[in-house]
Structure formats: structure tokens, C-alpha cells
Amino acid sequence: MNHPVNDLLADCKLAPYWWDDVPRPAIVEAALPGAVDVAVVGAGYTGLHAALQTARGQRSTLVLDAEEAGWGCSTRNGGQVSTSIKPGFDPLARRHGATRAFEILKEGQRSLAFIGDFIRSERIDCDFGAVGRFHAAHNAVQYEALARRVGAQPKGLEVEAHMVPRAEQRSELGSDAYWGGAVYTQHCSVHPARYHQGLLERALEAGVQVAPRTPVARIERQGDRFLVHTARGNVLARDVVVATNGYTGAATPWLQRRVIPIGSYMIATEELPPGLMDRLIPKNRIVSDTRKVVYYYRASPDRRRILFGGRVSHQETDPRASAPRLHADMAKVFPELAGTRISHSWCGFVAYTFDELMHVGKHDGMHYAMGYCGAGVGTSSYFGMRVGQQVLGLAEGRTALDGLAFQTRPLYSGNPWFLAPSVLYYRWRDRCSF
Template sequence: MNAETPPRSIWLPDWSGAPYWHEDAPPEEATTASPPASVDVLIVGSGYTGLNAAIETAGGGRDTLVLDKDAPGFGCSTRNGGQIGHSIKPDLETLTRRHGAARADAIMGESRTALDWIEERIDTLGIDCDFSRVGRFHAAHSADSYEALARGAERLTKARGAEVEVVPRAEQRRELGTDAYHGGVVYPRDAGLHPAKYHLGLLAAARAAGARVIGHCAVTGLERTEGGYSVATEQGTVTAREVIVATNGYTGPVTPWLRRRVIPIGSYIIATEELPAELMDRLFPTDRVISDTRKVVYYYRPSPDRRRVLFGGRVSASETDPAISGPRLHEDMCALFPELRDTRISHSWLGHVAYTFDELMHVGQRDGVHYAMGYCGTGVSMASYLGMRMGQKVLGAPEGRTAFDDLPFPTRPFYTGNPWFLPPMVAWYRWRDRMQQNRKA
């Protein structure tokens, strides 16, 4: 390259800050619809949790209204990586220490149930969303992490007969076209889907069941009354007998008790330009979804049509703009796959997930208001499943009960919903991940 030649841009000239998924399933345009004066059930939030709850309550004969401050599904339900798998962050030993053996086993069981249930849900509702049991390769970013994964896989196999395959580093390329990891494990029952198509299918199913779903109508106040709740919105007040809060990473000041218990975290993703089929086959020979053992995790996969790489993670200690996160993700992607160095970015976006202080999702009631949230970045199946269970609870169905009911929902002193502690924590974990990765085996 001579001195007059500018460096090649990593951006396509027409790159988009909207999710790649919106190309096939764009959000609804704003409408002039106004909410009714009263309903049986009012649901705040139109993502996977809220819509699955609405399918149950409307299908059970309850007059159901779903409200969202943005377009239906504008949040992380159409902005995630489309990966479905094990939804519980703490391991069995940690859960047993906290909650006892019976509750720990039940919590783990809910994760397995949710994974099977979402496939049944998609099939029953006839949703075309590219669902496929492609399996997951969970890669070890360090030698120590590989040993921990191998031991964990052995325990799972002995205790539950779980389907887990250990892949040593020498055999890694049959799963993933890189030498950057130290081996890993395969969870063959994990799956992938097109998250925005899935959301679009849920939206249609909720409306078909009789629910009204109105976007661009923010809830601004919530007050308990003698007969239920008075819900203030940007377009007037609605009275409701039951209220469900399904806001997860977008939980705001209307529900301060819940806001103090979830930590909104931006998760960033890029999509590459279309790539040659032979390159995709070399990098992703098994078509699996991928995650790794970093504390600040990378997650990535081929697009459902196998024409692009979708690469996600957190690349900044504090929240940033997709125009800034895109090049950083591109750099991290190329560290794993040097062959992608000249590949350009077509889309760069973010969505907000919600973590909790105990790394568990929570479902329950507060002052009579139902809630489910805190999926800790693994919410495709669990948000859907717990939303469905919440709908059953509102209907009074005994099968609505879950292993998460009545678990303590912790917060921290002085935390009000602004995660001021996140930047130093993320910086620390990224440094620790690098040190572990660079440590010699």
C-alpha cells in the first residue's frame, strides 16, 4: 500500500445500525391505536415474556392488553444472537449450597424443560423462524477452562446421563475453524433460530388469541386500587384487574423495586458482509452456535442462511455506540479467525439484557403485580417459558408454578438501577480473561 492509498474501511458503504434480523422481520410502524379504558390483564412489555404470557391469558378468555414504549419487540427479543441452550448460570454445586439439593435440581430441570418446550411452542404455533437443533460448541479460552469443562461434562454424564461431548484441542477443527481455543464441549441439543421471525410469530399468535398489542404507548405510572390497578400511559389511563411486568433489560422507574434488582447490560453484535460458501464451511463445519468460557463472553454463529458471521459480545467497559463497538468486535473476531481480516461489517447493533445479583432469573409477585425477568443473557427459551407460566398463574392454573417461585430476589445497598459498578467490573474481567488465555498450559 502506498502513502496515498487510504486504509480499506471495515464498513460496507451502506452499513446499518439496525439489527441484521430486521432485514427479514422489521418492527411495526407506529400506529394511531389507543388503549381501551379497562381490561382484565395489562402486560407491560411486548418481548418474548410478555407475548407468551398474552397468548395464555387471551387464550384463557381474559381481555388482554400488551403495551410497549417502543415498537413491539424493539428490545432484545429481536436483537439477540438467536442462540438457545442451557439457561442457568450458577452450577449445580452453587445452587445446592444456596437453595438445597431439591430446589437446585428443580431449577436445573426448568432449564431442560424450557429448551424442549420452546421447540414444541414453535411447532404448535406454526412459527417459521429457522429453528434448528444445531447444537452448541462451548469453547475453552484457556487450558484451565478446558479441564473444568471436561470435569463438568463427566459429572453431568454420570449424574443425569446428559448429552455432552468433550472435544480436545487436537480435534477442535472438526467443530470450529480456529486454533485460538483449548478445546471445548458440545451440547448437541442446543438450538438456533431467527429471533425477529420468532417474535413476529408470537405477535401474530397473541393477536390471534385475542390480545391487543399496542406499541409506542409507554406506561408512565402504576397504582394499586381496590379493584385492581390504575395504569397511566402516554395515551390515557387504563384500569386492569391484573398486571404483568415483562420489561427485563428495559425495566424503568415505573417499577422501582424491580429496577433495583436487575442490571441492564448492553450486548453488542455485528454481521459481516456475505461470505463465500467454502469459507463458511471451513470456519463453521458443523453449523453450531458458539459460546466460550470467558467471563466477558463471546457468542457467535453462522447466519441461518450460512452467508454471514454474526459475532457478539461486550467490548467496552461502559455502554457505547454501535459505530464504536463494531470495529472492536471486528478486531476480536479476527483474532479468532484471521481469515476474516478483510471482511467488512454490514450491521452493528446492541440490545439490553438484564443480569441479576444471584445470576438467576426470577418470577413472582410484588404488591400483586406479576413479573418475570433477569435472564442473564440466556433468555430466548427461558423468557418465553416463564412468560407462558406467568400467563398460567394469572389464569389460576396450578401448572404455572415453577422452581423459581418465591426465591429471594436480591439487590445491593445504594443500587437504584444505574449500574455504576459495571465499568470497573467489566474491565477487571476482560483483563482476567486475557491473563487466563495467555497462561501456558
């Protein structure tokens, strides 16, 4: 039975589902200090973790954000946490050598361990759990490729994983849309806005000053200091950390040329009938698939809704336009949801890079960490923490990504004109057996 789009969207909120539980924080707008030890641009996971380190290291720390704290992808993501490094060992070894490839992948594993340890040690109530990921193969060729990767993991980089053939798929996922898949048992889920709120509270308790609605216009080098120009006045800082990821703009043009902002879109269903979730996602896994233009989805923490995300268009669109497209894709996976209404539709910008690696480093004296390629809940937290340690001059702040060339392309200035043809190409590949 076909359901008109207007029926599906009748009561849809164009805001993240997560904000129902955790509205954007109302931080009192205080006067900006004239000078600080550390100015952090961006109040998401990366910026707040860096700020928490520097404030606890007795450095006066100011975090600036153009919007409310956490307004960007830190509270818009799907709450899926993995080891997050996209390239495998072989391509990384070809680029950087076997030793560095090993350490880069180890950093991904460390990021997964770090976020769990941090949440537990800081006692943040954010529905965090090691639920495991079902990574579904969208065709038979991809299932075999996935099985080879699981069966031949590089020594020292092994993670707990096992294959689930198509005949047994419904033990993991109530769908016949895939050809089986792999279960990564240590991957986790989290309520991203609750996690961000807990992190924000820890930062404020440590003495961090957070200035929302304070866009940075430019950053000017003045000897061994930086003059940060904002819409509300200027601040002199000894150190600057840029933590803007998919929202990196003209204030830092060198970085803007090196990240590719890509919209990622999500919907939440209305509450489902009792018992249905036990058929659709029986083990409460987070789910992704092997498409290059990927889908990712999960049950809400209370297991009453499906949260379904992906890229729905070769160009950027708005949440009202993306909602029915995502709903149609969701119904292909779960035909039982064809008539289910959408309660929320939203989007956020992730940052890809030309080598599909996140990057950590310094340019013109300013620290940065960004480019998480759509898998940044764990890595943005971990590398934000490491950057904070680097600002403090601590040896443990070193990472395997330090000093890697941060690539750009000729004529690229931050507007990804090539995105539409790239998405069309990868959608074609996803339909074929590559």
C-alpha cells in the same frame, strides 16, 4: 494487511441484521380500552407468551410497549437457545438446598424443550433447529474444568455433551484460537425476529390488543385493581404482568433496583465467499466460549454471514464505536475475516441479576418475570408462559423459582455504576488461567 475502520464500516447499517427479513411490525394505533382483565408491560418474548396464555384463557389482555413490539432484545439477540441457567448445581445447592437446585436446573431443561415444542405446534417459520453448541475453552485450565463438568453431571440432570480436544477442534470450528471445547448437542438456533413475529401473530389472533409506542409512566394500586398510567391515557387492570427485562425503568422502581441492564453488542459480516463458512463453522453450531466477558457467534440462517456478539467495552458505547472492536475480536478467532466488511452493527440491553438467576414472582400484587442474564430466548418464552398460567390461577404455572428472594444492593437504583470496574476485573481474569 490492515484495513481502515472507515472501509470496514462503509455500508454498515446501525440496525439488527434480523430486521432486514422482518421489519418492526406496523401495528395500527387503536384507542386504549378503559379497563382490561390483564395489562402486560413489554411486548417481547416474555410479555407475548404471558399474553397468549391469558387471552386463550378468555381474559381480555392488553400489551403495552414504549417502542414498537419486539424492538428490544427479543429481536436483537443472537438466536442461540440453551438450557440457560448460569449457576451450576453445587452453588445452587449451597444457596437453596439440593432439591431446589435440582428443580431450578430442570426448569432450564424444560425451557429448551418448551420453545421447540411451541414453535412446532404453532407452525412458526423461524429457522429453528437443534444444531448443537460448541462451547470453546479460552485456555487449558478452562478446558480441563469444562471436561470435569461434562464428565460429572449430577444424576437426573445429564445432558448430551462430549469433549473435543484442541487437536480435533477444526472439525467443529475453523480456528486455532481455543484449547478445544464441549459440544452440547441439543442446543438450538433460531431467527429471533421471525420467532417474535410468529409469536406476535399468534397473540393477535388470540385477541390480544398490542399498543406500541405507549410507554408506561407508573402503575398505581387501587384496591384490588391497578391503574396503569401511560402516555396515551390510563387503563384499569385486574392483573398486571411486568415483562421489561433489560429495559425495566422508573415505572416499576422495586424491579428496577433488582436488574442490572448490560449492553450486548453484535455485528454481521458482509456475505462471505462460497465455501468459506464450511471451513469456519462446518457443522453449523452456535458458538460461545468460557470467558466471563463472553463472545458468542454463529452463521446466519442462510450460512452466508458470521453474526458475532459480545461485550466490547467496560462502559456502554454505541454500535458505530463497538463495530470495529467486535471486528477485531472476530478476526482473532477467524484471521481469514480480517478484511471482511461489516454490514450491520447493533446492540441491546440484557438484564443480569445479583444472583445470576432469572426471577419469577409477584410484588405488590403485580406479576413479573425477568433477569435472564443474557441467555433468555428459551427461558423468557418459558417463564412468560408460566406467568400467564399463574395469572389464570393454574397449578401448572408453578415454577422452581417462585418465592426466591430477588436481591438488590444498598444504594443501587438501576444505574450500574459498578459495571465498569467489574468488566475490567473479569477481563483481567479472562487473560489469566483461572
